[in-house]
Structure formats: C-alpha cells, structure tokens
Amino acid sequence: MQEFAYPVLTVLVFFPLLAAVGLFFLKGDNTIRVYTLGVSIIELVLSFPLFAGFELESAAFQFVERMDWVRQWGVEYYLGTDGISFLMVVLTIVVLPLCVLCSWTYIQTRVKEFHFCLLFMTAACVGVFTALDLVLFYVFWEAMLVPMYLLIAVWGGPEKRYASLKFFLYTLAGSALLLVAIVAFRVAGGTFAIPELMEQNFTFNFQFWAFLALALAFAIKVPMFPFHTWLPAAHVQAPTAGSLILASVLLKMGTYGFLRFNLPLTPAASEYFAPLMIAISIAGILYGGIVALGQNDIKKVIAYSSVGHMGFVTLGIFLFNQRGLEGALFQMLNHGITTGGLFMMIGAVYERSHSRDLDDNLGLGKYMPAYMFFWGLFALSSFGFPGTNSFVGEILVFVGAFEQNPWIGALMVPGAMVAAAYMLRVSLKLAWGRPISWKEWPDLNLREWSYLVIPAVFVLYIGLAPGLCFKVMDASLIKLEKDVKEGAKIVAMEKENAAQVSANLALNSLKGIIK
Amino acid sequence: MNVNPYPFMPELSMFLIITLLFVQAVGSERMRHKVGVWLPIASLLPIVVSLFSLGQEGLFFHGAYQVDPLSQFFKVAIAIGFSVTVFNASRQPTLLDENRSDYFLFLSISGWGLMMLASSVELITMYLALELSSYALYAIIALRAKDRGAAEAAIKYIMFGAVSTAVALYGFSYILAGMHTTYLADLVQKTWSFEAAPMAVTGMALFLLGMFYKLALFPFHFWCPDVYEGASNETAAFVATLPKLGAVVILIRLAAMFKPGYDITTVIAVLGALSMTFGNLAALAQQDVKRILGYSSVAHAGYIMIGLISGTAEGLAAASFYALAYVAMNLTCFWVVSRVSVDGRNLQLDDLNGLHNRAPALAFALAVGAFALVGLPPMAGFMGKLFLFSSGWNHGYNWLIIIAGINTAISIYYYLGMVRHAYTKEAVEGTPLPDTSAFSFAGAALLSLLVLGLGMMPAGVFDFALKVGSVVP
Numbered sequence: 001m002q003e004f005a006y007p008v009l010t011v012l013v014f015f016p017l018l019a020a021v022g023l024f025f026l027k028g029d030n031t032i033r034v035y036t037l038g039v040s041i042i043e044l045v046l047s048f049p050l051f052a053g054f055e056l057e058s059a060a061f062q063f064v065e066r067m068d069w070v071r072q073w074g075v076e077y078y079l080g081t082d083g084i085s086f087l088m089v090v091l092t093i094v095v096l097p098l099c100v101l102c103s104w105t106y107i108q109t110r111v112k113e114f115h116f117c118l119l120f121m122t123a124a125c126v127g128v129f130t131a132l133d134l135v136l137f138y139v140f141w142e143a144m145l146v147p148m149y150l151l152i153a154v155w156g157g158p159e160k161r162y163a164s165l166k167f168f169l170y171t172l173a174g175s176a177l178l179l180v181a182i183v184a185f186r187v188a189g190g191t192f193a194i195p196e197l198m199e200q201n202f203t204f205n206f207q208f209w210a211f212l213a214l215a216l217a218f219a220i221k222v223p224m225f226p227f228h229t230w231l232p233a234a235h236v237q238a239p240t241a242g243s244l245i246l247a248s249v250l251l252k253m254g255t256y257g258f259l260r261f262n263l264p265l266t267p268a269a270s271e272y273f274a275p276l277m278i279a280i281s282i283a284g285i286l287y288g289g290i291v292a293l294g295q296n297d298i299k300k301v302i303a304y305s306s307v308g309h310m311g312f313v314t315l316g317i318f319l320f321n322q323r324g325l326e327g328a329l330f331q332m333l334n335h336g337i338t339t340g341g342l343f344m345m346i347g348a349v350y351e352r353s354h355s356r357d358l359d360d361n362l363g364l365g366k367y368m369p370a371y372m373f374f375w376g377l378f379a380l381s382s383f384g385f386p387g388t389n390s391f392v393g394e395i396l397v398f399v400g401a402f403e404q405n406p407w408i409g410a411l412m413v414p415g416a417m418v419a420a421a422y423m424l425r426v427s428l429k430l431a432w433g434r435p436i437s438w439k440e441w442p443d444l445n446l447r448e449w450s451y452l453v454i455p456a457v458f459v460l461y462i463g464l465a466p467g468l469c470f471k472v473m474d475a476s477l478i479k480l481e482k483d484v485k486e487g488a489k490i491v492a493m494e495k496e497n498a499a500q501v502s503a504n505l506a507l508n509s510l511k512g513i514i515k
Numbered sequence: 516m517n518v519n520p521y522p523f524m525p526e527l528s529m530f531l532i533i534t535l536l537f538v539q540a541v542g543s544e545r546m547r548h549k550v551g552v553w554l555p556i557a558s559l560l561p562i563v564v565s566l567f568s569l570g571q572e573g574l575f576f577h578g579a580y581q582v583d584p585l586s587q588f589f590k591v592a593i594a595i596g597f598s599v600t601v602f603n604a605s606r607q608p609t610l611l612d613e614n615r616s617d618y619f620l621f622l623s624i625s626g627w628g629l630m631m632l633a634s635s636v637e638l639i640t641m642y643l644a645l646e647l648s649s650y651a652l653y654a655i656i657a658l659r660a661k662d663r664g665a666a667e668a669a670i671k672y673i674m675f676g677a678v679s680t681a682v683a684l685y686g687f688s689y690i691l692a693g694m695h696t697t698y699l700a701d702l703v704q705k706t707w708s709f710e711a712a713p714m715a716v717t718g719m720a721l722f723l724l725g726m727f728y729k730l731a732l733f734p735f736h737f738w739c740p741d742v743y744e745g746a747s748n749e750t751a752a753f754v755a756t757l758p759k760l761g762a763v764v765i766l767i768r769l770a771a772m773f774k775p776g777y778d779i780t781t782v783i784a785v786l787g788a789l790s791m792t793f794g795n796l797a798a799l800a801q802q803d804v805k806r807i808l809g810y811s812s813v814a815h816a817g818y819i820m821i822g823l824i825s826g827t828a829e830g831l832a833a834a835s836f837y838a839l840a841y842v843a844m845n846l847t848c849f850w851v852v853s854r855v856s857v858d859g860r861n862l863q864l865d866d867l868n869g870l871h872n873r874a875p876a877l878a879f880a881l882a883v884g885a886f887a888l889v890g891l892p893p894m895a896g897f898m899g900k901l902f903l904f905s906s907g908w909n910h911g912y913n914w915l916i917i918i919a920g921i922n923t924a925i926s927i928y929y930y931l932g933m934v935r936h937a938y939t940k941e942a943v944e945g946t947p948l949p950d951t952s953a954f955s956f957a958g959a960a961l962l963s964l965l966v967l968g969l970g971m972m973p974a975g976v977f978d979f980a981l982k983v984g985s986v987v988p
Contacts, residue, residue: 070898070974072829072981073905113871135901139892146886149931153939161939168931172889173924180920183904184913 007065008049009079009130012093013123015043020119029111033104036115040097043122047093054086056471059479061132061195069136074191078133083476084259084329085129087469088252091336092125094454095248099241101451102344106240106351107155114155117147118241125249129256134182134192138175141253145171148250151242152234163230163237170230174220181213185265198264198483204272204491211269214261215277221254224277224314225284228307235303236356240347243299247306247343248336255313255332259325263317263480267487270318277318282411284311289418293425298349299356301426302342305382308419309335309390315412316397319404320484325477327396330469334381334389334462341378341455345371348448352441358426362433368443372431374452379427381459383419389462522573522582525565525590526634529597529627532557536620544613554619558601561594561626569979578698579637584982585835589633589764592839596757597626599846602958604749606950609660609859618658622753625651629761638687638697638722641765645729648761649676652754659747660859668745672754675728675738683725689718703771709778716779719772723783729762731809732816733790740801740809748856751805752849755812756842763819763838767831767983770823780824787820788918795925804852804862807929808845811888814926815841818900818919821907830910832984833902836977840887840895840969847884847962848933851877854959855949864932869942874949878937880959885930887966890923895969902977 019039026032055062061080069077081089099118107114124147127140145168153164182192188206189197202210220227231251235243263270288308295301309331316328346356348371353360365372381388384395394416402409444452462469520527535557569591573582601619604610610618628648635641653673659665691697693715694705709716724735731739743751773780794813801807819841822834854877855870856862870878887894900923904916949955969976 068974070977072974072977073902075901139897142891142897143893146882146891150938153935161935164939165928165931165935169924169928172927176920176922176924177917179901179923180904180917183901183908183916186905187908 005049008047009063009081009126010065011046012043012089013079013127013130015039015046016096016119016123020116020123023112023116023119026112032111032115033100036118037097037100039119040100043093043096047090050081050086050089054472057475059083059475064132074186075135076133076193077136078193079130080132081130083473084480085256086472087329087333088129088256089126091252091333092122092129092249095244095336095340096122098340098344098451098454099244101447102244102347103239103241104447106347110154113150117151120147121151121245125253128253132194134185134194137194138179138182141175141178144250148242148246151245152238155239155242156237159233160237163233166230167234170220170227174217177213178217181210184210194260201487201490202266204268207266207269207491208272211262211266211273214257214266215273218254218257218262221257222251222310222314223254223307225280225287225307225311228284228288231307232300232303235306236297236299240344240350243343243347244340248340251306251310252332252336255310255317255328258314258317259329259480263484264487267484268491270484271320271488274318274320278315278408281311281315281318282408282415284308285315285412285415286418289415289422292422293418296358297356298358298361298426299343299346301422302339302346305419305422306335306339308415309339311415312394312397315408316400319397319400320481321400321403322477322481323396323403324400325481326470326473327393327400329473329477330393330396330466331390333469334393337455337458337462338378338381338390341374341452341459342382344451345375345378348444353437358429360437362429363431363435363438365431366435367438368441370444370449374444374456375430376427377456377459379423381463383423384416387460387463389459391463392466522568522571522575524568525561525594526627526630528561528564529623529630532560533620533623533627536616536623540616540620555602555605558598562591562598565590565594578700579640580634581636582634584979585764585767586634588835588979588983589760590630592760592842593626593629593633593757596760596842596846597623599850599962600749600753600757603752603846603850603853606954607747607749607859608857609662609747610658611660614658618655621651621655624648625753626757629757632761633764636699636768638690638699642684642687645761646680648758649680652758655750656742656746656754659750662745664745665747668742671738671745672742679725679728679735683722686718686721686725690715690722693718699768707772707777707779719779720782723769723779726762726765727786729758730766730816730819731813732786732820733793733813736790736794736813736816739813740806743805743809744803744861747859748805748849748853752846752853755808755849756845759812759816760838760842763834766823767834770826770831773824773826780826783820784824784912784915787817787824788915789817790814790820791817791919791922792925795922798926798929801929802863804864804867804933807933808848811926811930812845814922815888818903821903821912821915821919824912824915825907825910827906827910828981828984829902830906830984832977832980833899833906835983836902836973836980837899839976840899840966843962843965843969844884844887844894844896847880847959847966848888850958850962851881851884854955857947857950864936866946867933867936868940870937870949873942874951874955876956876959877949880963881937882934883963883966885933887970889927889930893967893970895966895973898970898973
C-alpha cells in the first residue's frame with residue numbers, strides 16, 4: 001500500500017469537475033480559455049505522484065482507494081490503476097490542455113459551455129480508466145456520453161444533428177445490455193468489485209452470454225467493423241477538440257473494456273469467440289483502409305483510418321499472446337497520439353481554408369513548411385514507419401499474429417500496405433499539389449506549435465525508446481495472459497459444444513416463459 | 516374508543532389543510548383569491564409531520580388500517596409530491612380565480628385519500644381510500660379555463676376510472692367468496708395458484724386490473740397520454756405522479772401473493788414487458804411534451820413490475836425506491852414544462868428551443884429530469900434501475916430484465932429529443948419567454964438536487980426502503 005499526501009486518483013477525477021463548476025463564475029471568453037488551460041496544467045501537476053509512485057514490477061492494482069457507496073447492494077467507490085490503465089489515464093490528462101489550445105480560436109460560440117464539457121469529459125474518462133467497481137465504471141462510462149454528445153451537437157459541422165444522434169444512440173444501445181451483464185455478474189459472483197470477480201470462474205454458459213453482452217458495448221465503442229458507421233459521421237462533424245478526445249480517449253475505452261473485462265472475467269468465452277473477433281478485426285483493418293483510400297474529405301480519411309488502426313488493437317487483444325497484448329496496448333496509445341495529432345492538424349488547416357476537402361488544401365508544402373513537417377511526421381507514424389511510435393505497436397501485433405497463425409499475419413499485410421497508400425496519397429496532394437485555393441495563409445503560430453510539438457515528441461520518443469512503456473505494461477499483461485490461459489483451461493471441460501449449450505439455454509428460457 | 520392520534524399525524528395535517536380550504540371555498544368571494552398565499556407554505560407541514568412520524572407503527576380500526584414503515588415511507592413521498600405540485604400549481608395561468616380554492620381543495624382531498632390508501636390493509640378500506648382520491652381528481656382535470664380538451668380528458672378519465680373501479684369491485688366479490696376474508700394479512704397466507712383457488716385468482720386478476728389502470732400499465736394505459744394532454748400542465752403533474760404512488764403501494768402490499776411461478780406473476784411480468792416496450796415505442800412518435808411524459812409513464816409502470824415479481828424484500832424495496840425516484844424525476848420535468856409554458860398552453864418539442872440561454876436553470880433541470888428518466892447515471896433513475904435489475908435477476912424472469920435493458924436504448928431517443936431541443940436549437944424570435952423568476956429557478960434547482968441526490972447518495976433512503984420491503988410477509 002503506497003502512501004500519498006492526497007488520494008491521487010480521486011483528485012484527478014474530481015478536480016476537473018470542481019473546476020468546471022468554477023467556470024460559471026467567470027466572464028469573458030479569453031478568461032475562460034486561460035482558466036481552463038490553467039486547470040488542465042494543474043491537473044497534470046496533480047498527476048505527478050502517479051509517475052513518482054507507480055511500481056513497475058507490480059501487476060497488482062496501485063493507488064487503490066476503496067469505500068462503501070451503496071452498502072446494501074455492495075456498490076463501492078473503488079479506484080485503482082495498473083499497467084493496462086496507467087498509460088490511458090496519462091493520455092487522457094495530457095489530451096486536455098491540447099483540447100483547450102486547439103480550440104482557442106476555433107470555438108467562438110458558447111465558450112463557457114464548451115470548456116465545461118471538456119472538463120466534464122476528462123473527469124469521466126479518468127474515472128472510466130480507474131474504476132474498479134463495475135457500477136462505478138458504468139456510471140463514468142455513461143457520464144461521458146452527454147458532454148460528448150453536446151460537443152458534437154452544439155459545436156459540430158452542418159450535419160451535426162445526424163452525427164450526434166447517431167453517436168448517442170449507438171453507444172447507449174451498446175451499453176444497455178452492459179448494465180444487465182453487470183447485474184448478472186453481481187448475482188453470479190457476489191460482488192461488483194472487478195479484482196474479486198477476476199478470481200472467480202464462471203460457468204461457460206454464463207461466460208458465453210456475458211461475453212456477448214460486454215462485447216457488444218465495447219465493440220460499438222471501439223468501433224469494430226460492422227458497428228463502425230457512427231464513427232466517420234461523428235468525427236467529421238465534431239469540432240477539432242471533439243475529434244481529438246474521441247480519437248485519443250473514447251475509442252480506447254472500448255479496447256480497454258476488452259482487456260479489463262472480457263479477457264479476465266470471461267476467459268473461456270473469449271477463447272471461444274477469438275476466431276470471430278480476429279476475423280472481424282481483419283475485416284475492419286482492410287475495410288477501413290480501402291474506404292479511406294477513396295475519401296476526398298481529409299477528416300474522413302483519418303476517421304476511416306481509425307477503424308483500421310483499432311482493428312489492429314482488437315486483433316492484438318484476441319491473439320492471447322504476450323506480443324499481441326503488448327502490441328494492442330501500444331497501438332492504443334499510439335493511435336491516441338498520432339490520430340489525435342492528425343485531427344489537430346486538420347483543425348489548424350480548416351481554420352485557414354474553411355474546408356476539409358482535399359482539393360481546397362493543395363500544395364501547402366510550399367507555403368507552410370512547418371505545417372507540412374508535422375503533417376509528414378504524423379502521417380509517417382500513422383502507417384507505422386520505422387522509428388515512429390506506431391511501428392512499435394504494429395510490429396508487435398504482426399509478430400503476435402505470425403506466432404499464432406501465419407495466415408492471420410498474412411491477411412494483415414495488405415491492411416498495412418493500404419494504410420501507407422492512403423496516407424501517402426493525402427500527404428502528396430497536401431504537400432505538392434497545385435495550389436489553387438491558397439490565399440496568404442500564415443504558417444503555424446506559437447499556439448499551434450506548442451500543441452503539435454507535444455504529440456510529435458511522443459511520436460519520436462515512443463518510436464525510438466519504447467522501453468519505459470514496456471516496463472509499465474508488462475507486469476500486468478503477463479498476469480493477464482496467464483489468467484486468461486488458466487481461466488480458459490478450467491472451464492474448457494464444460495464447453496463440449498457451445499452451440500448446443502446456447503440452444504439449450506434458449507429452449508430453457510422459452511420454457512420459463514411458457515411456464 | 517380510545518385512539519392515540521400520533522400515528523395519524525400525517526393524515527391529520529392533510530385534513531387540517533382540507534378544512535381550511537373548505538372554509539375558504541364556501542366563504543366569501545374575496546377569501547377565495549387568497550389561496551395562493553398561504554397554501555404553498557402550509558403544504559410543507561405534511562412533509563415535516565410525516566418525516567417525524569416515520570417511526571410510528573400500529574394496527575387500528577379492527578385491523579383494517581396499518582401504520583408501518585411501508586405506509587410511512589409512502590406518506591412522506593406523497594407529502595413531498597403534494598407540496599411540489601401545490602407550489603407548481605400556485606402560479607397556474609389557466610386556473611380561473613373563482614375556482615382556485617375548489618381546485619386546491621380537491622387536490623388535497625386526493626392527496627389525503629392516497630395517504631390513507633398507503634395504510635389500508637383491508638380490501639374495503641382500500642377501495643374507499645382509492646375512490647376518495649380518484650373522485651377528487653375527476654373534478655379537477657376539467658378545471659382548465661374554458662378548454663374543451665380538458666373536459667374531454669376529464670370525461671375520459673371518469674369513464675375509464677368508473678369502469679375499472681367497477682371491475683375491481685367485482686373482483687372483490689370473487690375474492691371474498693373464494694377466500695372468505697378481506698384482510699390482506701389473511702389473504703397472503705392462502706395459496707394463489709389457479710388450480711387451488713380459481714375463483715379468488717380470477718377475482719384478484721380483476722382487482723389488479725383496476726390497479727393497473729391507475730398505474731397506466733399496458734393495456735390499461737389508453738387514458739394516460741390523452742388525459743395528460745387535456746389537463747392543464749400543473750394538474751397533469753399531479754395526475755402523473757401521486758396516484759401512481761398509491762397504486763404501487765397497493766401492489767407492494769399484494770406482492771406477497773405474487774410468488775415466482777404463479778400464473779398471476781407471469782401475467783404481470785408479461786404485462787410489464789409489453790408496457791415498457793409499447794410505452795417507449797409510442798413515445799418515439801410524439802411531439803407534445805406532455806404526451807411524451809404520458810407514454811414514458813406507461814413504460815415506467817412496466818419497470819416497476821420487475822421489483823414486484825421478484826418476490827423478495829429487496830425487490831419490493833427497489834420498487835418503492837423506484838416509485839419515489841419516478842415521482843422526483845417526473846415532477847422535475849413537469850416543473851420545467853409548467854414554467855416554460857407561461858400562458859398554460861401545451862408545449863410542443865419546438866417550444867423548448869433555446870432554453871439553455873433563456874432559462875439556464877430550467878434547461879439544466881430538464882436535462883437532469885430527462886436523463887434520470889432514461890436511467891443515465893448519476894441520476895436517481897439509474898440507481899432505481901440498478902436496484903430493480905439486481906433484485907430481479909435470477910428469480911425466474913431474466914428475460915424481463917433483458918427486455919428492460921433493451922428498452923433503455925429505445926427510450927433514449929425521445930428523452931434526448933427534449934434535451935436536444937433545449938440545448939442545441941435556438942428559439943425563434945417572438946416566442947414567449949419562460950418564467951425566469953427566482954421562484955422558478957429555486958424550484959428547478961431543488962428538484963434537480965433531489966434527483967441527483969437520490970442517485971448519488973441512495974444508501975440512506977434505501978435503508979428505509981428495505982424496512983418497507985420487509986414489512987410484507
């Protein structure tokens with residue numbers, strides 16, 4: 001048990017919330033921006049004990065805080081972090097100041113509410129990644145829906161109504177059965193606490209249904225291939241900061257959910273469904289890549305590329321080997337950095353050309369060299385160029401896939417190649433196209449430099465020296481892999497024929513209804 | 516007979532209000548206009564009194580009237596609901612001045628009847644209390660200036676009410692004939708399977724039908740959206756909330772008979788499933804805010820059934836908690852509706868446009884109320900739903916809970932619609948401004964605090980609800 005001057009995770013969750021309330025006493029748009037930026041930096045400072053106190057070798061949950069919330073039902077206020085969630089928490093906190101900076105001039109209406117939503121989002125996202133109680137997790141999971149909806153619906157593009165509704169309906173529909181699954185876990189396992197539930201072995205039949213209910217919620221959030229249609233709409237319509245949070249943090253919640261819940265809680269079912277999950281991951285990689293190739297809206301290209309990248313993550317997760325899991329976690333982090341950076345770049349150019357169409361933004365390389373430098377860096381990273389961060393993640397997933405089954409690896413190769421094709425196509429046009437719309441746009445200013453340098457540093461740092469990140473995640477991932485393998489083995493005896501089991505179950509519930 | 520008055524303090528405090536109103540109603544013309552001044556403050560009295568008498572217990576009037584945690588819990592809920600509706604109605608634009616004292620007189624009689632209903636443990640007593648509360652309502656629904664729609668709503672409510680009461684009474688006679696007693700304490704001891712007591716089960720089914728009508732459970736809900744639409748906003752706030760509490764209290768008292776596996780339990784579960792699905796689907800197509808809330812109450816009646824059929828003390832506690840949460844959430848929404856509709860007309864969704872800058876507190880309260888009705892955390896509706904689901908899981912009706920889960924996803928569209936209009940659209944020039952007085956904002960703030968508080972710190976209230984659940988054998 002570590003000792004700190006203050007409960008770190010609680011403070012990280014509730015400080016932005018309190019600060020958000022403080023917004024209502026402020027006047028003047030610039031005051032609000034400076035205030036929120038200040039809050040985001042204080043939040044970063046407050047997270048210092050996380051870096052100082054995190055024990056790299058330990059696979060256990062750290063910074064644990066635990067107390068009763070609703071005693072009668074065993075609902076607890078239970079926070080903690082481990083190697084899986086640590087990097088996600090850091091990512092969430094780092095993204096906040098970037099969000100404020102990149103919407104400094106972009107957002108001109110209802111500034112106060114906008115920053116309220118940003119702070120609220122951050123609180124909820126940190127909560128999602130640190131909650132160790134299923135109900136608490138669900139509370140944060142749903143709490144972040146409303147501000148995200150408002151970010152798209154109020155400050156979004158022309159199709160914002162459609163995009164925001166689609167986002168909300170899809171995500172809520174996914175999580176409707178999540179609540180039922182949570183209740184079922186409580187009744188079957190006797191507690192809402194995740195670490196305690198991980199110790200238990202549920203029957204295969206139970207795991208089968210629980211996996212499906214959980215996976216639906218997470219697959220929509222990721223989004224995996226057949227459920228991805230909300231993502232391009234939401235990304236394209238959202239303001240820059242909205243896209244940034246969406247890409248960097250929200251999508252990670254889906255894959256985080258797979259790592260935190262599906263694998264340890266329903267290991268046998270995860271193994272059973274793995275071929276299916278791998279298949280739709282590969283479908284997502286190929287589909288996202290090919291569709292991105294045909295887009296003319298730059299934001300749509302990046303949005304579809306997200307579908308592809310997240311396909312790599314889910315693929316890595318369901319390989320069940322150490323390389324695959326590491327690759328998945330790396331890819332989650334990298335996608336957050338790289339795609340977040342690309343979305344901020346699109347926001348920056350949109351403020352100049354007021355168009356996201358590729359044809360309206362040709363030939364920037366000649367006039368905006370700094371801009372193209374950053375774009376080039378993020379674009380290289382996006383298709384996994386060696387030396388950038390995404391290379392580390394992608395190569396790990398590749399290694400894991402070939403370890404598991406060469407055919408899976410072989411099917412991924414075209415996906416990686418398409419990624420290079422669409423990124424190069426966009427970059428080529430942006431850099432060397434014939435400039436037909438250029439009107440004395442200035443190159444990056446200091447504010448834009450500052451918010452682009454941060455992800456750029458991480459791109460190179462993780463790309464060249466990924467050792468520290470490995471250390472953070474390894475202990476937890478090794479434990480996870482071991483747990484999954486063992487858990488699956490224990491329950492494996494029961495699952496002679498899962499189709500039979502599910503048919504029986506359906507029959508039984510029918511009987512129950514008739515009776 | 517020597518009766519100790521302390522256990523009846525909540526009822527007596529209500530009765531005090533009624534007598535005062537009665538004097539005013541039969542008094543001179545001038546007296547009648549003064550109601551708005553003292554009544555809202557006086558309506559706080561029953562809350563205080565019923566909070567103080569939470570611990571009372573006893574059985575009175577030859578075992579027909581029971582004061583126990585269940586009744587006291589619901590009396591507090593009724594007193595709070597009554598007070599909020601009185602505050603809400605004190606600025607009613609469509610209520611003629613000469614009707615004012617009559618209106619509030621009937622309103623308090625109805626609340627009084629519901630309080631007594633909460634304590635009734637004998638079928639005839641129950642019937643009397645129920646009718647007392649219903650008859651008062653029949654009269655006030657029509658009181659909406661010279662509105663023809665309100666008259667239509669009142670007639671609908673009376674017709675439906677009369678038929679369902681008649682059917683329930685008919686059911687009584689069967690129960691009496693089949694079981695030879697009207698005391699609930701004796702009735703719950705008997706076996707309620709159709710094979711063992713066909714006559715009594717038939718009678719109970721008929722009686723439940725009457726209760727389901729009050730609760731607006733599918734397929735007895737047809738009156739509900741129409742009556743809400745026809746009645747004035749403030750009256751609808753009362754009709755939508757308090758009578759539901761009365762119906763829930765009776766169903767909880769009867770719940771000991773609904774053991775999982777009985778035919779009657781399965782029927783209730785099926786009706787619950789149909790009710791939530793139908794209510795939510797029908798609400799999707801509505802434009803009128805009150806009709807939306809009407810159909811949403813049909814859906815919520817379905818959710819409450821989950822707690823009733825689980826057959827455990829936790830289930831009943833969850834149902835009581837949900838009923839309380841439902842009243843709080845609905846009153847919050849109705850408060851906003853009544854304050855936005857300054858001229859007393861029916862609000863369409865478009866009338867909510869631009870609420871976020873015209874009346875930020877009302878917009879916030881609407882968001883809290885609507886999201887609570889969906890069941891989004893951290894509002895009261897979420898905790899209520901969590902309790903319902905947890906208590907109902909693995910008691911033979913898992914399919915009902917899965918249907919309820921899916922229904923959450925259906926319902927989000929129309930609740931979100933209200934918030935969407937309030938937050939993302941701008942008002943057209945020339946639409947009347949909502950009420951932005953301190954009164955309106957304070958009410959909105961208090962009600963949202965109540966809804967959020969029930970959601971974030973439900974432990975204390977739930978403790979009491981658990982006592983409620985354990986009352987039933």
